[in-house]
Amino acid sequence: MNLMKINLPTLDEPVQGKTYSLYGNSKTTADYDHQIRELADICLQKCPDIQELLSQIQKASTLKRLLRKQLTHQDAPSLLHFIVNTAHTMLAQYTVNVQNHLQHLSILKFWDRILFTSEEQYHLYMLEIELVNRIFAQSFQHANQKLAFLPHCLRDFSGHCRSAKDGLDYVCRGCSPKCFISHISKILKQHDVVPYIWMTARLQSLLPKLQKESSLGVLGIACLPELVRGIRLCMHFKIPVIGIPLNANRCLRWMGAFYPNSVNLEQLEEVLGGKARKIVQITT
Numbered sequence: 001m002n003l004m005k006i007n008l009p010t011l012d013e014p015v016q017g018k019t020y021s022l023y024g025n026s027k028t029t030a031d032y033d034h035q036i037r038e039l040a041d042i043c044l045q046k047c048p049d050i051q052e053l054l055s056q057i058q059k060a061s062t063l064k065r066l067l068r069k070q071l072t073h074q075d076a077p078s079l080l081h082f083i084v085n086t087a088h089t090m091l092a093q094y095t096v097n098v099q100n101h102l103q104h105l106s107i108l109k110f111w112d113r114i115l116f117t118s119e120e121q122y123h124l125y126m127l128e129i130e131l132v133n134r135i136f137a138q139s140f141q142h143a144n145q146k147l148a149f150l151p152h153c154l155r156d157f158s159g160h161c162r163s164a165k166d167g168l169d170y171v172c173r174g175c176s177p178k179c180f181i182s183h184i185s186k187i188l189k190q191h192d193v194v195p196y197i198w199m200t201a202r203l204q205s206l207l208p209k210l211q212k213e214s215s216l217g218v219l220g221i222a223c224l225p226e227l228v229r230g231i232r233l234c235m236h237f238k239i240p241v242i243g244i245p246l247n248a249n250r251c252l253r254w255m256g257a258f259y260p261n262s263v264n265l266e267q268l269e270e271v272l273g274g275k276a277r278k279i280v281q282i283t284t
């Protein structure tokens, strides 16, 4: 495929989120990218069956108290004990604001489980996304219909967004050269992925319907907990899914207002091209 070079947006300074930032103490997200790959490789040495590893992580990540106990409990170390402690050592630098956020969270928001995500859950979510990308990258590429759902918080907020409903959801009109959505949309189109800004689509009913029509692949970009939720929804419908986490969580839901955010576009191109990351061929 002959891809046209796209100039990346200039928003490349570190961003801090309400609970996490993939910059950590660094000026780029390259360190995070390295750490999460290494963590996945280390865990796969302990549990070489990637599907089994993913399944164990997905089950354990719903059990907050059990996860917390792994950090203090030293008896009879298990695979989960190893994963939680190794993940904490390698990833805690990216989740330094979680405890403070949880301490000040109003009980009135108890209905929003995403807001109550614990630090250990964040770490397992990071690992889950890495494993999912390794598992599904190739089957995503081979899907007849590839769709992407992008978060509207990646828009350029300095002007009036001209996106409009077209087809399954809102579509970017490319009105701002500074806009991440615009750049991401161009990259996705080059890879035959149809980009939508996720505003109104009811994925629960839409995805199985589309999957019946032709083989479907889905790419998601969102903050860590939302991305994992979307990934699990796709997996529930047996849809090949890949995902890129936002560099931080900075939208209205977390910060009370929208703040400029970013995403690792090099990682996006890499995952779309199926390059560099270890790709595991599976049959579904």
Ligand code: SF4
Binding pocket: 155, 156, 160, 161, 162, 163, 171, 172, 173, 174, 175, 176, 177, 179, 180, 181, 182
């Ligand atoms: S470039 Fe696209 S997403 Fe960004 S503000 Fe313009 S229409 Fe909206």
